[in-house]
Amino acid sequence: MAHELSAADLIINPDGSIYHLNLLPEDIAETIITVGDPDRVTEVSKHFDKVELKKGKREFMTHTGYLGKRRITVLSTGIGTDNIDIVLNELDALVNIDFQTREIKEQLTSLNIIRIGTSGAIQPDLPTGTILASTFGLGLDSLMHYYIHELSGDEHSLLDNIKAHFSHFKGIHPYVTAADNTLLKSIGNEMAQGITVTAPGFYAPQGRQVRAKNAIPNLVNHLNIFRHLDHRITNLEMETAGIYALAKVLGHKALSVNAILASRVNFEFSKEPDKVVDKAIKMVLDKL
Ligand SMILES: O=P(O)(O)O[C@H]1O[C@H](CO)[C@@H](O)[C@H]1O
Numbered sequence: 001m002a003h004e005l006s007a008a009d010l011i012i013n014p015d016g017s018i019y020h021l022n023l024l025p026e027d028i029a030e031t032i033i034t035v036g037d038p039d040r041v042t043e044v045s046k047h048f049d050k051v052e053l054k055k056g057k058r059e060f061m062t063h064t065g066y067l068g069k070r071r072i073t074v075l076s077t078g079i080g081t082d083n084i085d086i087v088l089n090e091l092d093a094l095v096n097i098d099f100q101t102r103e104i105k106e107q108l109t110s111l112n113i114i115r116i117g118t119s120g121a122i123q124p125d126l127p128t129g130t131i132l133a134s135t136f137g138l139g140l141d142s143l144m145h146y147y148i149h150e151l152s153g154d155e156h157s158l159l160d161n162i163k164a165h166f167s168h169f170k171g172i173h174p175y176v177t178a179a180d181n182t183l184l185k186s187i188g189n190e191m192a193q194g195i196t197v198t199a200p201g202f203y204a205p206q207g208r209q210v211r212a213k214n215a216i217p218n219l220v221n222h223l224n225i226f227r228h229l230d231h232r233i234t235n236l237e238m239e240t241a242g243i244y245a246l247a248k249v250l251g252h253k254a255l256s257v258n259a260i261l262a263s264r265v266n267f268e269f270s271k272e273p274d275k276v277v278d279k280a281i282k283m284v285l286d287k288l
């Protein structure tokens with residue numbers, strides 16, 4: 001029997017929109033581009049042929065429009081996997097819950113979710129200006145410890161090796177999810193590729209030290225030397241692992257594309273960050 005979700009589990013605003021995103025089911029396309037920075041939404045939608053909808057609430061700004069005949073939504077998530085929890089669950093509710101009956105639909109929709117984010121590289125051959133597609137999201141945050149998620153054989157063996165590599169770091173409980181292979185091949189095929197680490201912060205959780213002292217010494221170096229088969233960890237940011245894992249749990253396809261603004265091993269930051277982000281946006285839109 002279908003189960004009616006309570007008013008506290010699935011919060012629908014008086015105008016029929018979902019609680020945080022402030023969107024109606026008809027407001028979103030099946031191709032969704034997520035960005036962290038709300039200002040980047042316009043940087044994406046300015047390339048659309050037509051924008052039919054602009055809505056927002058808090059850090060969640062949404063534009064929906066058309067690129068040729070393809071309907072696309074671009075949506076900002078803000079920073080961090082706590083926001084990804086909200087965005088992925090609410091996007092899924094918009095397509096897979098009947099808002100009238102509050103029941104899960106019999107026919108489920110699988111969204112294409114493509115993140116265009118900024119990131120710091122940890123391999124010396126990936127300079128600032130590189131555009132990189134994440135083969136796996138490796139989460140060092142705790143989001144996925146609250147969900148049941150099953151791993152493929154490849155994800156399992158990668159995670160086992162990562163756990164062994166990090167066994168002496170007591171506070172780290174990683175999780176791993178692969179990119180959607182079709183999106184990786186179609187959108188990421190001309191990009192650099194590698195495992196993206198999603199950290200629960202920007203400073204010490206990414207090995208930066210300004211004034212507060214780091215509890216984990218040489219974090220970047222420890223990530224940098226990890227190898228499993230032909231996989232290596234290439235970059236650090238704050239959302240990809242949560243997107244990959246929750247997308248998989250909910251039956252959506254996800255790919256994360258990273259504009260490399262910082263090189264943590266060459267100790268550099270891009271002098272033209274907007275140009276690098278625009279390059280990533282154009283590379284993604286060209287492939288859609
Ligand atoms: O540029 P966005 O997409 O926000 O991504 C990166 O930038 C933010 C930190 O500066 C984090 O959200 C990180 O993941």
Ligand SMILES: O=c1cc[nH]c(=O)[nH]1
Pocket residue numbers: 118119120121202206236237238261262
């Ligand atoms: O080093 C970086 C650069 C952008 N975003 C991050 O999270 N880290």
